Amino acid sequence: MAQEPTAVEQAIARALRDNLERLQRAAEEMHHAVNDVVSACASNRPTNALPPLLRAQTAAASLNASLEVLSRFVTVALQPAQRTPFETEIARLSSAVAVEAPAAAPEPVRPTPSVPKPMAAAPQVPAVRVAPPPPPPAPVVEVPAAHSTVEFEPAPLPVIEEAPETATDFDVNHLSAEEQELHRRANRVAKVSMQDIKMLRPEQVRLGRENKDICIRLKDDIEKAHREYDRRFKPIMDHPVDYFYKWLVEILAEGDASALGEYPYAPVKQH
Numbered sequence: 001m002a003q004e005p006t007a008v009e010q011a012i013a014r015a016l017r018d019n020l021e022r023l024q025r026a027a028e029e030m031h032h033a034v035n036d037v038v039s040a041c042a043s044n045r046p047t048n049a050l051p052p053l054l055r056a057q058t059a060a061a062s063l064n065a066s067l068e069v070l071s072r073f074v075t076v077a078l079q080p081a082q083r084t085p086f087e088t089e090i091a092r093l094s095s096a097v098a099v100e101a102p103a104a105a106p107e108p109v110r111p112t113p114s115v116p117k118p119m120a121a122a123p124q125v126p127a128v129r130v131a132p133p134p135p136p137p138a139p140v141v142e143v144p145a146a147h148s149t150v151e152f153e154p155a156p157l158p159v160i161e162e163a164p165e166t167a168t169d170f171d172v173n174h175l176s177a178e179e180q181e182l183h184r185r186a187n188r189v190a191k192v193s194m195q196d197i198k199m200l201r202p203e204q205v206r207l208g209r210e211n212k213d214i215c216i217r218l219k220d221d222i223e224k225a226h227r228e229y230d231r232r233f234k235p236i237m238d239h240p241v242d243y244f245y246k247w248l249v250e251i252l253a254e255g256d257a258s259a260l261g262e263y264p265y266a267p268v269k270q271h
Contacts (some may be wrong), residue, residue, distance in 0.1 A: 012077050014071065023066055030059035083103065170240045179236060183243075187235040190243040193225040194251035205252055213261040214252050222248070 005013070036052030043049075058186060172183050198205050208214035215222060229244050230237060245263065253259040 026059050026063040182236050187243045190247045194247040197221045209259045212259045215261045
């Protein structure tokens with residue numbers, strides 16, 4: 001009659017079965033990678049073989065590591081003399097899991113609940129009222145003599161000018177889809193117009209910045225561009241945003257609004 005396998009042998013067999021699928025998958029991946037290397041060798045470009053070579057190397061390393069771990073596990077489990085304390089504990093746990101009918105654990109004895117001892121009532125801490133800090137002493141004002149009359153001149157109140165609605169208070173997203181599209185096109189057209197003027201009249205633009213008279217020196221080009229801008233975007237010309245002025249300052253004046261001189265169009269008041 002064949003000898004029944006021990007619990008350790010059953011645990012080893014189960015571990016091998018659990019890892020068999022992983023080993024087969026790594027071996028198949030390495031086999032496919034080697035086939036790709038063979039196919040790449042038939043090509044005229046040797047660099048085509050590099051990706052499958054790397055895949056084959058990775059699969060081989062994974063397969064080698066798995067086989068090394070399993071062989072070490074089987075050797076140590078079957079030869080207890082070579083086990084380290086950690087490996088002995090692992091083998092013991094594996095054999096304990098393999099036992100099919102473990103002995104019934106004795107019913108745990110419930111500890112007798114201890115009767116809580118009444119604790120002395122905590123002494124009541126009298127409420128301490130913190131007196132508020134005394135108010136600061138009132139400033140002493142020296143009253144002048146009755147015969148001397150001191151006249152106080154009230155300081156002038158600052159004049160607050162109501163700022164007109166600017167482009168920062170204007171939200172294009174609240175407009176209709178058609179008006180939003182007009183704003184996008186107006187911004188793009190104004191930018192391109194200023195880029196064209198700068199490209200066609202570089203010397204005049206430079207002199208205009210130096211003498212701060214761009215709008216006078218380039219009057220014809222600016223008026224021509226503004227007529228086209230006004231014709232195409234008349235429905236939004238009353239909106240408090242002026243893309244024409246914006247790109248005139250940014251591109252021709254390089255951010256210096258004073259270099260424009262006298263801007264001939266009304267929306268400049270809103271900038």
